[in-house]
Amino acid sequence: MRVAVIPAAGIGRRFGGKKQFFKIGGREIIEFPLRVFNKSELIDGIVLVLPEEDLRRGEELKGKFPKLLKVVPGGKERQSSVYKGLTAAKELSPKEVIVHDGVRPVVELATVNDMVIALSDYGADGVILGVKPKETVKEVGAPLEPGDFFVERTLNRDKLILVQTPQLFKFEVLLECHERALREELFVTDDSALLERYGYTVVSIPGDYRNVKITTPEDLKVAELFLKEIGTLPEP
Numbered sequence: 001m002r003v004a005v006i007p008a009a010g011i012g013r014r015f016g017g018k019k020q021f022f023k024i025g026g027r028e029i030i031e032f033p034l035r036v037f038n039k040s041e042l043i044d045g046i047v048l049v050l051p052e053e054d055l056r057r058g059e060e061l062k063g064k065f066p067k068l069l070k071v072v073p074g075g076k077e078r079q080s081s082v083y084k085g086l087t088a089a090k091e092l093s094p095k096e097v098i099v100h101d102g103v104r105p106v107v108e109l110a111t112v113n114d115m116v117i118a119l120s121d122y123g124a125d126g127v128i129l130g131v132k133p134k135e136t137v138k139e140v141g142a143p144l145e146p147g148d149f150f151v152e153r154t155l156n157r158d159k160l161i162l163v164q165t166p167q168l169f170k171f172e173v174l175l176e177c178h179e180r181a182l183r184e185e186l187f188v189t190d191d192s193a194l195l196e197r198y199g200y201t202v203v204s205i206p207g208d209y210r211n212v213k214i215t216t217p218e219d220l221k222v223a224e225l226f227l228k229e230i231g232t233l234p235e236p
Helices: 031-039 052-061 078-092 109-122 171-184 191-197 218-230
Strands: 002-007 045-050 068-073 096-099 126-131 138-143 149-154 162-170 202-206
Touching: 002 031, 002 078, 031 045, 031 109, 045 052, 045 078, 052 068, 068 078, 078 096, 078 171, 096 109, 096 171, 109 126, 109 162, 109 202, 126 191, 162 171, 162 191, 171 191, 191 202
Parallel strands: 002 045, 002 096, 045 068, 126 202
Antiparallel strands: 096 162, 126 162, 138 149
């Protein structure tokens, strides 16, 4: 069994509201990844992680998405929310789990297929998506004023990727890593970083520059353009 865990428990303080419930083309952002995973023949069930006060809203989504099996409350940080999702998914006895940010609406079925094939072909413990930085990347040091820094060095772009979700893992491996991190009070912003920490193998395959994470209000317009391009916006 392969399960998707979608952490979408953020409250969007800096954004001005809960991003996962903002609408693009009349559809809430959270619905876009739900539709893809619900449609995929490679996904058997979905666990959605929401703010506790929005659990009823999540239960209503079950009517639209039959593969949405569980809706659970999240934690204060993304890592805590993913762990809560994994704990809920454990009851389903999955062998693999896909973790995808609920505020990344531009995800396609082909991406899920590619990740499943890569996990099998490479015999890895996890597969992530990565895109090459388009700009020169600098490492900075001591801050001067807000937004101003001393530049220390230029990094080699050939050895860098920008990481995206979805990410696919062997379920027991990811759960173990989260449990170890919890005991060690280790916090990361990316699930694959836990596998790296504990000596498991992670493979990166090509991502998609259109796979934007909604972070600022401007991202809504960008995502709308990309959703139109891939043909997943609802009809007017």
